[in-house]
Amino acid sequence: MGNGAKAQQKRERNAKDTKAKGSQLKSNAKAMDIQCNICKSTFLKTTRAPQLTEHASNKHSKTLVECFPGYEVA
Template identity: 55%
Template sequence: MGNGAKAQQRRERGGKDAGKGGKSQLKVNEASKSIVCGTCRQSFMTTARAPALTAHAEKHSKALADCFPDFKV
């Protein structure tokens, strides 16, 4: 029995782990985007800070409070 056959047997025996897939953060990150720009409807993560949101509001030539009225500093 060669090494290729042993590896194949190991894969078959460990088949219960094969269906699990990777541990992706994509769904969690999408769910945590609760800050939404009132002008363009772009969403930001809840951990976004005021300077990043202010920079986004400046792209619209508006103030932070105009684009994000619900944002608490």
């Protein structure tokens, strides 16, 4: 058995072990559950208060509470 055959067997063996990787766009879209009340922009649920405050002050010259009244600072 030559090196080409060994390499092909290794590729076949590794192909069985790996899962098909798909796009994460759908799961990211589902996670966009923070929404600005003024411009209706959505943000990932992992977005922190400083980023939301920056959005509120830069885009709307308002506070975090005015743009995101339902947001709870954890």
